[in-house]
Amino acid sequence: MSDGKRLAVLGAGAVGGSVVELAAEYGHTVTAFADSASAVVDADGIDTAAALGSKAETGRVGTADPDAALDADYDVLVEATPTTLDDAEPGFSHVRDALERDRHVVLANKGPVAERYADLMALERESAGDVRFEATVGGAIPVLSTIEDLSPAHVTAARGVLNGTANFILSRMAAEGLGYEHVLAEAQDLGVAEADPSFDVDGTDAALKCVILSNVLADGDREYTLADADVEGIKNVPGSALELAAEDGQTIRLIGEATPDGARVSPRLVSQNAALAVTGTRNIVQLESEHAGQLNISGRGAGGPETASAVLADVGRLD
Amino acid sequence: MTETEAVPETDGGEQPKPHTIRLELADEPGQLLDALRPIAENGGNLLSIFHERGNLTPRGRIPVEVDLECLPDRFDAIVDALRAEGVNVIQAGAEHYGETVTVLLVGHLVDSDLSDTLRRIEQCSSASLSDISLSAPEGRDDVSSASLRLATYTGRTEDALEVVRKVAREKDLHVIEPLTEVSQ
Numbered sequence: 001m002s003d004g005k006r007l008a009v010l011g012a013g014a015v016g017g018s019v020v021e022l023a024a025e026y027g028h029t030v031t032a033f034a035d036s037a038s039a040v041v042d043a044d045g046i047d048t049a050a051a052l053g054s055k056a057e058t059g060r061v062g063t064a065d066p067d068a069a070l071d072a073d074y075d076v077l078v079e080a081t082p083t084t085l086d087d088a089e090p091g092f093s094h095v096r097d098a099l100e101r102d103r104h105v106v107l108a109n110k111g112p113v114a115e116r117y118a119d120l121m122a123l124e125r126e127s128a129g130d131v132r133f134e135a136t137v138g139g140a141i142p143v144l145s146t147i148e149d150l151s152p153a154h155v156t157a158a159r160g161v162l163n164g165t166a167n168f169i170l171s172r173m174a175a176e177g178l179g180y181e182h183v184l185a186e187a188q189d190l191g192v193a194e195a196d197p198s199f200d201v202d203g204t205d206a207a208l209k210c211v212i213l214s215n216v217l218a219d220g221d222r223e224y225t226l227a228d229a230d231v232e233g234i235k236n237v238p239g240s241a242l243e244l245a246a247e248d249g250q251t252i253r254l255i256g257e258a259t260p261d262g263a264r265v266s267p268r269l270v271s272q273n274a275a276l277a278v279t280g281t282r283n284i285v286q287l288e289s290e291h292a293g294q295l296n297i298s299g300r301g302a303g304g305p306e307t308a309s310a311v312l313a314d315v316g317r318l319d
Numbered sequence: 320m321t322e323t324e325a326v327p328e329t330d331g332g333e334q335p336k337p338h339t340i341r342l343e344l345a346d347e348p349g350q351l352l353d354a355l356r357p358i359a360e361n362g363g364n365l366l367s368i369f370h371e372r373g374n375l376t377p378r379g380r381i382p383v384e385v386d387l388e389c390l391p392d393r394f395d396a397i398v399d400a401l402r403a404e405g406v407n408v409i410q411a412g413a414e415h416y417g418e419t420v421t422v423l424l425v426g427h428l429v430d431s432d433l434s435d436t437l438r439r440i441e442q443c444s445s446a447s448l449s450d451i452s453l454s455a456p457e458g459r460d461d462v463s464s465a466s467l468r469l470a471t472y473t474g475r476t477e478d479a480l481e482v483v484r485k486v487a488r489e490k491d492l493h494v495i496e497p498l499t500e501v502s503q
Contacts, residue, residue: 237425243454247466255498
């Protein structure tokens with residue numbers, strides 16, 4: 001176990017908020033915390049309860065300018081702002097700023113890893129700081145650290161269910177014989193799906209995770225972005241398709257596949273008894289390795305404390 | 320059969336020839352009997368049956384190997400009769416369909432000429448359509464789904480899937496493919 005670190009946490013959503021809330025439990029000190037409009041900075045450690053209370057009441061974590069968090073004293077920058085595509089800004093600039101200061105970076109934001117992996121790795125090479133991003137794939141599930149332990153060169157493929165919202169919808173449709181629109185509305189009522197669910201049901205979120213996995217498995221030989229992925233969502237899966245699948249002992253899941261040669265997300269037929277046929281919001285990743293055979297790791301793929309635990313595990317892996 | 324043994328000649332002077340047929344049966348009572356009846360009824364003479372009960376296929380079915388003899392011109396009729404009875408024939412005579420694969424097609428299947436779709440998949444040299452189920456719950460105006468079971472030559476499943484994808488693209492249908500695990 002490494003020594004306690006000073007953390008600057010950017011992003012005050014479910015993940016960033018949970019990192020701030022749990023940091024002390026893991027022996028770390030939060031010296032800066034920012035949302036898009038404000039920041040709170042204290043080199044001796046911010047009052048985390050006050051900052052989270054302020055966020056809940058006023059929508060702001062503090063009164064300082066958000067850029068103050070980047071200029072603060074810290075060892076590790078935790079980038080937990082919302083995922084953005086294309087140039088992955090402003091997350092990418094936050095990461096660059098930290099690496100140029102020779103600080104470590106831990107990402108929960110998928111954008112910089114999925115859309116600008118080569119740029120990110122180039123910055124890391126020039127920096128004394130390290131970049132880690134366990135939380136970007138599979139939430140609480142230790143996918144990337146498992147691949148790191150096996151060594152990416154010995155993992156030939158990763159596949160699995162990487163989006164809990166899409167999986168909830170498909171498994172409810174299959175179990176209850178309900179249509180897509182009906183189950184989507186139910187998922188929105190339960191808070192499982194967002195008001196605009198397109199990121200999840202169109203397969204984009206799962207594809208970003210697969211692109212990240214392909215980048216890791218390719219190990220620098222090739223760079224992938226979302227544009228390179230072959231993506232199909234679940235909106236075209238009618239109840240009748242799930243019924244036909246069930247007649248044959250099968251079901252349909254939104255499966256992401258990543259290899260060093262590319263990434264693909266599409267609804268696929270899988271046996272109802274298959275390890276990949278998880279139900280509800282559960283995620284699963286199956287790794288094919290050269291010497292260790294097949295590994296299945298399953299768990300919660302989203303959620304504030306769950307994803308924060310992956311962020312804090314990364315912080316713990318830093319020197 | 321030894322060479323010295325007399326074989327009765329038939330009208331055309333042809334002699335019965337031995338054949339092996341591989342079937343897959345559901346694990347249900349009566350399935351084996353139902354599979355054997357079309358053989359006898361179409362002029363086949365059963366030589367042996369190897370019912371591999373302990374050896375389930377990946378789809379949970381029981382492989383059965385049937386040795387029979389029949390006149391050359393009866394063999395196709397026997398295989399056709401088996402398929403007409405809904406028996407899953409994996410391999411018959413010279414055909415070596417070593418794998419079965421199920422795909423779903425989703426979309427306006429009827430309006431996009433389902434029989435043409437199936438014919439074009441059947442014409443593909445790598446696959447034979449062994450079963451189809453159609454579900455059109457809302458009538459022909461809404462999207463319907465079809466489950467196609469294809470028997471494919473060993474190692475040619477990807478070729479068969481590519482044909483399905485191509486036909487589906489042209490007709491604006493969606494293909495839900497099976498997850499075939501990478502075997503590299």
